Amino acid sequence: MFGTNLLERRSKPERIADEAWQHLVSAVNTAGDSVREAARSARRNGSGLADDATDLVGSAADEARQRAVRAFDALAGRRPALPWALLIGAALAGAAIGWAASSAARVAAARDGRPADDIEFVDVDRPNSPVGLDN
Structure with a gap:
């Protein structure tokens, strides 16, 4: 009862x-x-x-x-846990790919005869910019 x-x-x-x-x-x-x-x-x-x-x-x-x-x-009503091992693995793989790409870019720049850290920035004047970046 x-x-x-x-x-x-x-x-x-x-x-x-x-x-x-x-x-x-x-x-x-x-x-x-x-x-x-x-x-x-x-x-x-x-x-x-x-x-x-x-x-x-x-x-x-x-x-x-x-x-x-x-x-x-x-x-x-419980949510599944995040797959932390998969997320950490993906982050490490991304970091390794980024490192490899930057190393390859430095090697390619060194083959051209210019230093890898020599980067030129170009200033572009855009008249009548809708964003107002030309001020």
């Missing part, structure tokens, strides 16, 4: 998320059972097939578990 009152007082999104989670759990369990049964029959047919099937069962179960957790987090 006491437990039923607590369940009835939950908010509608919490009830929906709980129902969705229960559906996901049952779907994962059903899929896991059918995959396990397929693995058992494959194991009976041959040892090589059984090894491949058990690897497939493990990876399929892991994937299903990860998807279920992500779905539950989405239903609960």
